[in-house]
Amino acid sequence: RKTHTAYVLAKLALHVTRLPRVDEELTLVTQPERCKRAVNKRITHFYDADGAEVATMDSRWVLIDTEKRMILRKHPEQFDDQWAEDVPLELPMRLPRVAPEDCETLGTQTAAYSRCDMNGHLNNTRYADIVCDAVPWQVWDSAQISDFIISYHREVPRGESFTLRRAALADNQFYFDGEREGKSAFESLLTFKSL
Structure with a gap:
């Protein structure tokens, strides 16, 4: 403060x-x-x-x-005194370029009361819930998640909505994009491995 x-x-x-x-x-x-x-x-x-x-x-x-x-x-x-100088490990965070026309539109999602944080925006954890809920059941029944990447581009204020899109990619991957007001609010990539 x-x-x-x-x-x-x-x-x-x-x-x-x-x-x-x-x-x-x-x-x-x-x-x-x-x-x-x-x-x-x-x-x-x-x-x-x-x-x-x-x-x-x-x-x-x-x-x-x-x-x-x-x-x-x-x-x-x-x-300045709270951080290590260097933490050498990093995980891959690159998201694939997927055009909106290559995605299936899954409808809209709203930043409802129970999904928002105290700042009045969709809570970061809720994006993960939303994309995991949008993975087909047969995938969850036959595979487990091995990698999850998400990039937050623009906040979604309480009461506002975004359009959720999904694309099934090669190598057991699902790409997601949440579009609000003509711009991407977030992108995510889930990778699964067979059980």
Whole structure:
């Protein structure tokens, strides 16, 4: 509040080595990296009780000025001591170029009350729910997710809607795009491996 700043999630990639069990306790180890070109990287490892890695997540965060609604390229001085100089690991985050006409339109999704965060926008986690719900049941019945990539382009304010599109790609992949007001609000890519 003093600096009128907030971190927002710009994109993330998740690699799943194996699905955790519902009752399983995991240990998370996170490594935040200092700001480079206006972005803070954070790598999070998920370990099981034996110390084996279950999943890895690479998330990219940007600091915004909450009053001017713009990304800050230089952080306030008091933020400088919180980050590692370099975290060498990163996961692939490149999304394929898929034209809207190559996608199937699945209808609209709305930033309803239960889907929004305290800032009045569709919560980042809800995008993942939406795209996972849009994967055909037969895929979930015969495969498990191995990689999930999402890139947030524009926020979806509460009460607003976007058009959800899906394209089935080669190699057990599904591409998603959420379009609002003629522009992409987000894109996502889910990769599955057969059971």
